[in-house]
Amino acid sequence: MPDTELLIQPSELKRANQELRAASTASIIEWAADRYGDQLCVATSFTDTVLVHAVTQVMPDIPVVFLHTGLHFPETLETMKKAQAAYALNLKVIHPEPNVADLWTSGVESCCEARKVLPLERGLREAGFKAWFSGVRWDDSPERANSPVVGLDSRDMVKVNPIVSWTNDEVDTYIEKHDLVSNPLLEQGYTSIGCWPCTMPALTDDDARSGRWVGASHTECGLHR
Numbered sequence: 001m002p003d004t005e006l007l008i009q010p011s012e013l014k015r016a017n018q019e020l021r022a023a024s025t026a027s028i029i030e031w032a033a034d035r036y037g038d039q040l041c042v043a044t045s046f047t048d049t050v051l052v053h054a055v056t057q058v059m060p061d062i063p064v065v066f067l068h069t070g071l072h073f074p075e076t077l078e079t080m081k082k083a084q085a086a087y088a089l090n091l092k093v094i095h096p097e098p099n100v101a102d103l104w105t106s107g108v109e110s111c112c113e114a115r116k117v118l119p120l121e122r123g124l125r126e127a128g129f130k131a132w133f134s135g136v137r138w139d140d141s142p143e144r145a146n147s148p149v150v151g152l153d154s155r156d157m158v159k160v161n162p163i164v165s166w167t168n169d170e171v172d173t174y175i176e177k178h179d180l181v182s183n184p185l186l187e188q189g190y191t192s193i194g195c196w197p198c199t200m201p202a203l204t205d206d207d208a209r210s211g212r213w214v215g216a217s218h219t220e221c222g223l224h225r
């Protein structure tokens, strides 16, 4: 029996993944736009602007959500400003609660929960979003190698990954072809960029996220649960 609370039924989810696995990025975005319309947003960390650019080619006014933890590199905030100006983004910046403690020294789980997971959940719920685009790719890390094109996250929101199949080379080619705004830290070996206390240049070419939470068992901040 269908679960009326779910935003997508398991049978539709399975069918969508079968149909979209080999589909173009534009087709995946159009599928989500048809299905969720103005209840859809795109989330970005401003490591680069590939996802934002690809999505806004199809949905120019889509809300672009940036989770401002308060601990970003200045280069990331500058990238956000440049991207907003270059692409006329409908930017929605979400902040943690005021006075949230600096917790990363005592435990990254609780820090990510307070600065990322809870604010994002609150922000998405308050805005009435039911679905979001994410830039997760199979090439990002071993943990992401089996990510679906469409899934349900831990909030039971629909998460759509339009560039999930893109290789690192395809990302680089797209950036060059469209002369995209990019975070200057990419040139310094930071291939995945989050908060400054927990981000280093990548430790290995095989894992773009190997510079995140070095020395901790943490590999994801919880946004992609």
Ligand code: SF4
Pocket: 069, 071, 103, 104, 107, 108, 109, 111, 112, 113, 115, 116, 194, 195, 196, 197, 198, 221
């Ligand atoms: S990435 Fe680090 S500093 Fe940022 S919220 Fe998570 S633990 Fe805190």
